[in-house]
Amino acid sequence: MESLVGGDRPCGRMCRHYRILLAGDIEEEGMMSKRRRSLLLLLGVLVIAAVVVLFQILVPARPPEPIVFGVGLAITGVVGTIGEDQRQGVQLAQDFINQKQPGVLGRSLSGPLDLRIEDTLDTTDGAGAVIDRFINQDRVLCIIGPTLSQQQFSTGPVANTAGVPVIGPSNTAAGIPQIGEFIFRVSAPVAQVAPNALRAALNLFPNVRNVAQVNATNDAFSVSEGGTFRQAIADTGLNLAFQGTFLTTDRGTGFDQLITNILNNNPPIDLLVISGLTNDSSSLIQEARALGYDGPIVGGNGLNDPNVARLTEGAAEGMVVATAYFPGLQTALNQTFRQRYQERFNESPGQFPAQAFTAVQVCAEAVARVEASTSQPITSLDLASARRAIQQELLQFSGFETVLGPIGFTSEGEIIQQNAFVTRLTVIENPDGTISGEQELLGG
Ligand code: 1QQ
Secondary structure, three states, X not given: OHHHHOOOOOOHHHHHHHHHHHHHHHHHHHHHHHHHHHHHHHHHHHHHHHHHHHHHXXXXXXXXXXXXXXXXXXXXXXXXXXXXXXXXXXXXXHHHHHOOOOOOOOOOOOOOEEEEEEEOOOOHHHHHHHHHHHHHOOOOOEXXXXXXXXXXXXXXXXXXXXXXXXXXXXXXXXXXHHHOOOEEEOOOOHHHHHHHHHHHHHHHOOOOOEEEEEEEOOOHHHHHHHXXXXXXXXXXXXXXXXXXXXXXXXXXXXXXXHHHHHHOOOOOOOEEEEEOOHHHHHHHHHHHHHHOOOOOEEEOHHHOOOOHHHHOOOOOOOOEEEEOOOOOOOOHHHHHHHHHHHHXXXXXXOHHHHHHHHHHHHHHHHHHHHHHXXXXXXXXXXXXXXXXXXXXXXXXXXXXXXXXXXXEEOOOOOEEEOOOEEEEEEEEEOOOOOEEEEEEEEEO
């Protein structure tokens, strides 16, 4: 201490006093600089916090990446009314998911759902071009579609080789999930659905004995369903008295020979069963009624559309069709779906929009589950891994709540669905002269 205040110089009382003061000062000064330092530190922290907050306010956060699905539907062509209804179904699913409607997904997605909806037409070439674009250009996470089994048999193998999960929204022919491990469907196969229509027709018309069964030969679904109906006719003890074929391109008088043969058949035909697509089958019905067939008609899945009332100008009144959707299903999800569908599109939803809605919901749920298990947005995975992870999640589905009721998938990607129903078409003549139809439910 001595050396601090002047070395060896004598300094007496004052000096001692000075020394004491000086020691206190040093202590105080040390405390002061400590306080100053803490103050400066605090100031520094506050400035940094302010800069961070300002940065967050002025520079907006990067928006979450969209989750892109490809939706390929036959919006124009021989099943155009069905494709249009499917488009409405997927649009509603997109709204529900992006608006976080409760009861649709188990958890919300990391980003907005972006559906690329394309018209495949009713051809395999049209579907091929769209599916190629989805796989290679839009780089979608999964594909909903195409509408027709005929198209899926052509595009499914391509998507499967590319490792892109596909959900068939309306492919009902035998063999669709067996195309490959990436191919699933939410549309119950003809083998499960079609025989119900025959049984219901027998309840309505117990005297039916001799059946004419006809199907298109240039469409995979029509051929598959035709076979199912023939089996069901045999199983129910009916007589397959006539078997005929046509093409999905046939219209109007193109059916005259076929119908004449049915009308002249011996024994006389008392039930007509039709497996074709929408426009051709509608034309066949119109022509059959015009030429004098007045017995009951069972329609296949191509006729599962209330628009058939208008397309046949009322001739399909009373037609019996099996369906995989029960509009009266008393679940919160189905009731909201029906109500919002009616409000938005001014019609009630049939099987095709319900299945299309389900296809989007199921794929989005698979994405949500991948995000939950990896704890990151699916868009931060590389595309091939993301697609594979979705396929793996789809295989786990069991008892998942949809507007079709609870569904799951087998290890082959086939839908597991308990319920199938039967409808009868009622033709409505509107005050403005137009015709519309309603599918009245006969039972499950
Ligand atoms: C299929 C079908 C069609 C009737 C859908 C429109 O079921 O092609 O499998």
